[in-house]
Amino acid sequence: MNNTTRLTSLDEQAVEYIAVGAAVLGTGGGGDPHVGKLMALEAIRKYGPVAIVQLEYLGDEGLIVPVSMIGAPTVMLEKIPSAQQLTKPLDLLEKELGRPVTAVMPIEVGGGNSLVPVLAAAQRGIPLVDADAMGRAFPESQMVTFHLEGIPCSPVTMADERGNTALLHTIDGVWEERLARALTVEMGGSASICDYPLTGAEAKRSAIGGTLSLAYDIGRTLFEAKQQKLNPVQELLTQLDGYALFHGKAVDIRRRMDGGFTRGEAVFEGTGADKGRSLRLFFQNEFLxxxxxxxPVAITPDLITLLDQDTGMPVTTENLKYGARVTVAGLRCDAKWRTAKGIETAGPRYFGYDLDYVPVETLAAKGGAAE
Known part of the structure; x- marks a missing residue:
């Protein structure tokens, strides 16, 4: 994936671009991008632009904390978090560790969760790191590059919209997922969370850098393609070295709330060159x-994203509707996810699919990619 921008601050225009670009990278999940955008815009209007810091400029001893929402994306559409809800876990974490947070970051570059930390950064007057721990969005807490590097997830702090807070010390990210997910269900299906507090040195080693800048570039590409009357899907796939896997219309969508996730599948009837064929898409918050x-034409941990055929705009799991005409696109995941531990953590067999991971470019070379 190619990006040339290196953000130094976030203003309202940057938020508009990132909201769209992060939804493309978010593979259908990570929270609703419109909700995340509204939250970030309100924070910037109230507190001013947010400073962005690149990974290499972090102090090695600084305390870097991811801030995000956990829960089902469909619930987050109805329970928009306040700045207080997002800063309460930070307050509790600082109290537990006995030191101040020097910067916050997204845990994932997906949908609303890319912009959730903007509220905390703006309210606290601290920088936002241009990085995340997935390079996309994933549904479970241990599916982060910090886990792959063996960085502890604890202490974990959470808050809900009522003012309840929780502090967890779990033995690893898998147990964090089990306990935090159960607590999220009791908190009404969504909660704010801070986990994997780490030093600047650990962030440099384990995070995926430049992902907010990449999201910015993606959003700008789509907006400029519209202004210049170019094919937005083709412009985007060229920028990202991506693959058009299928062109089709949504004819069946089945979503259900299950264990704090939005799970389901969707069926698309082929259009254009894919007429007469059908594609089936499986998701657990994210398209997998x-x-x-x-x-198979694309398999987790590679990215599967839905793009509106006319506008190129991303379509999320909760906003996918019957009749939507989309291009199903495949993108290569970060190399960290193609390691043995990466595939064990977020590959197809973890999610119960009885098949081995095959890179999207290999599947495309076999004829899986549409023209």
Missing amino acids: LATVEDE
Whole structure:
């Protein structure tokens, strides 16, 4: 994936671009990008632009904390968090560690969660790191590069909209996911959370840098393609070295709330060059597996994203509607996810799909990519 921007601050225009770009990278999940955008815009209007710091400029001893929302994206549409809800976990974490947070960061570059930390950064007057721990969005807490590097997830702090807070010390990210997810359900299906507090040195080693800048570039590409009357899907896939896997219309969508996740599948009837074929898309908050006539064309941890055929704008799991005409696109994941531990943590067999991971470019070379 190619990006040339290195953000130094976030203003309202940057938020507009990032909201769109992060939804493309978010593979359908990470929270609603419109909600995240509204929250970030309000924070910037109230407190002013937020400073952005690149990974290499972090002090090695600084305390860097991811701030995000946990829960089902469909619930977050109805329970928009306040700045107080997002800063309460930071307050509790600082109290537990006995030191101040020097910068915050997104845990994932997906949908609303890319912009959730903007509220905390603006309210606290601290920088936002141009990085995340996934390079996309994933549904579970241990599915982060920090876990792959063996960085402890604890202490973990959470808050809900009522003012309840929680402090967890778990033995690893898998247990954090189990306990925090259960607590999230009791908190009404969504909660704010800070986990994997780490030093600047650890962030430099383990985070995926430049992902907010990449999201910015993606959003700008889509907006400029519209202004210049270019094909937005083609412009975006060229920028990201991506693959058009299928062109189709949504004819069946099944979503359900299950264990704090939005789970389900969608079926697309082919259009254009794909007429007469069908694609099936499986998701757990995020799109995880796409098959055409039961043959995989993209598999987690590679990115699967839905793009509106006319505008190129991303379509999330909770906003996908019957009749939507989309291009199903595949993008390569970060190299960290293609390691043995990465595939074990977020590959197809973890999610119960009885198949081995095959890179999207290999599947495309076999004829899986549409023209």
